[in-house]
Amino acid sequence: MTNSLNSDCNLKRRHFLTELICALFVFLFVYTGVSKLDNSERFRDVLHSNAVLRPVAGVVGYVIPAGELVVAVLLIFPVTRRYGLYAALGFMSLFTIYIGWMLWFAEKLPCQCGGIIEQMTWKEHFVFNLVLTGLLITALIKSTKNKVAR
């Protein structure tokens, strides 16, 4: 009986943690997605200043914020949450690689990440992204355990 209660409690705790991490990413993706769409001229201009992204800056300038909003929607509903977590992990990995690559190889660091996040330095942003990616991996592990426990 006690074991069953403990296991139920652990399951609830794991479930709450996953929900909390998902809510954090819903907040993050809605906020940055809407900010980028609202100021898309500036966002595309920053992408255009990058020699590698220049040829696709026009398309990427819309695909990234739209993708962020789609991921946020996937994260809201329990049925699609796992797909959302994988998609968010994909996005965060891409952003982290981009920032890392810019930090090490770019001569000039343009600034546009959407809303208040652009107040961070690139190094801070890189660490911030690493922490968030770690949180996403934690959420994916926890949600897998939740699925197995059920």
Add this chain to the structure above:
Amino acid sequence: MKRNFLSIAAVVLAIGLFSFTKMEKKAQVDMYVFEFDGTQSGGYSVANVENESNTYWKYKGKNLELCGDQDQKACRVEVIGANVDNTTTPTELRNVAISATLSGSTAHVTAITGTSSQYSNQED
């Protein structure tokens, strides 16, 4: 609904924060950004850089980032609405004087007139 409470609260919070930061930004004056086109005949000459016509200074957009701090060749300037030909569809700088000086074979901006006007240069 109950199961999605946290996520829905996150959406509301995100949109609330976005609206708040947007309202704060609205209180700031729009800056119109023009970029120097060095592909024209004469390239980055002092005469070209100091010429405010849209042959040399092309409108790029509102509230964009300026360039770096390397004073080697002209890059971008930003001005308020009073210093553009048309605030709805700007195409040209108006009533600003740009000063430039040669550094090596290219000219960079050293001063620009007009309230709140700013300039930036770039690496050669």
